[in-house]
Amino acid sequence: MTAGVLDKTKLAWWAVLAAALVAVPFLMGDFYINLLSQIFIAVIFAASLNMLVGYGGLTSLGHASYLGVAAYMSAWLFLKMGWSHLVIAPIAIIGTTLMACAFGWIALRATGLGFMMLTLALSQVLWGLAYRWVGVTDGDNGLRGLTRPAPFGIDLENTTAFYFFALIVTVVALAMISRFVHSPFGAALKGTRDQPRRMSALGHNVWMIRWLTFVYSGFWGAVAGVMFVYYNKYIHPTSMALTSSAEGLLGVIAGGSGTLAGPVVGAAIVVLLKNYVSGYVERWNMLLGFVFVFIVIFMPEGLVPGMHRLWNKLRARKAVRDSNTGGREKA
């Protein structure tokens, strides 16, 4: 997605996409606008996780912690302390990012399977805390009664206003994440994923690169959490359970980890699947499990790289055919 690659066709596609996203609220009903807002939040969440999973090669099984803690902090400060959103949002995001600093320090004592186990253990501990620390979290009742903020006098309780708010935050998040992974630092990160020993020999501080990525990933996870609690106006321990982390991870690997478009597509699929299926049967967890198994076994690279490969193959075949017929189309 660097400037040099943006040819005219691509630019045209982007323009169409942008126009469509802006037009949606004027063409569709509230249900679909809300669905898209949910997708935006899931996209921020999955894209933040993708920095670790896709570009860092560090599969975190506890990313919901950052979403959950930021959401809980927002809700708690609003409901119990009565502070204003303008103060709460930065506190929740910075506080959660600081937690990511600590968690990253612990989890990155290991890599690979050990990293997965540590992130899972840490997030499960927080989940248990959310259930049992009733004095703060109201336990199984969850925290309810939050209102959405009204920046510059635009009340986000309005579905369309919230849609555009979520859209803007998502675009900013994706742009920042894109900037991050395409920077020299991002290149170093990919280096630590593929060849940590060589990177170390070249003088890179592998641990520091991973840790900074972990913290940055936690930061955007926290942003997703604040958006999440604005949207739902409610937070429950299940939002930081393993299932929630798994949904985010599924978004990343289903779409294609290590690509920018992957988590966008994957998160959209997960949200659509969840909304569509839960309308008919209450077996979301089972479906989530089956999709997980299916993706890992049959489509380990994810949809976006898979489609990309297929597309390139078709193009190559077409090019071969064209050259065989001397460029003339058959009648």
Next chain:
Amino acid sequence: MQFWVIQTLNSLSLGGLLFLLSSGFSLIFGLMRIANLTHGAFFMLGAYIGITIMKNWVPNLWLATLLGGAVIAVIGGIFERFVLRPLAGNSQGQVLVTLGVSLIIADLCLIVWGGDPIPIPTPESLRTPLRVMNFMFPAYRLAVVLIAIGTAIGLYFLIERTRLGAMIRAGVDDMQMARGVGIPVSRLFTTVFCLGAALAGMGGIIGGPILSAYPGLDADMLPLALIVVILGGVGSLVGAFVGSFIIGFVYTFGIALLPDLAYVILFLPMIIVIAFRPRGLFGKVSA
């Protein structure tokens, strides 16, 4: 005083259950390099299958434990052969698949056995508490501790003193050489996975009279097992044993003294060990 005695015994019995759960997890991890996240689900499924066996066929807890353990072993074996095996070498994919299957098992349990907790009755002979010098000891919890210790000794002999154990140790130390000298590593994997799954399932049934079977039991037990293994060191039986009892004590006393923050207290031993000895107390290699 009675409080401390009871809580100590509770800690020991929870530690015993954790050992049944985490020893299998640790064995599987050590040999196969699979972080088996279905382990919590096996524990819960064991509890449900155990109570079903007791209600319908044999009302004896110990027989139900053996039968239930066998059922879970078969399920584990099928899972290892047909789902995990095709992903050999892709350890991250394997973890994700075990995560997916654990979600499926948890949801299946909810469909079959419903959302209400199902109590598992304590065996008749162990219902009356033992009375020693004015202190009451719940007999069943003592029995759980003894079973865990017995299992630990049995596993120790299995690993250190038998031919199968020698093959497992060879596989843990150097998989390629083990294959090279003709150890049937493929069969070994299935055996160890079945054994680990059976231990988890039996742990679920034996824990039944204390914990009962309820939806979410898997999610409650899995993090404890993970922390035990991180604490004790992966692939180490001694580590799993010591870690189990440490976590048993920390968790039980945490709940009793600081109910709100018991989960945070679980952090502490883990963080201390991770900070100073990332491979765990008894681990030979880091995870």
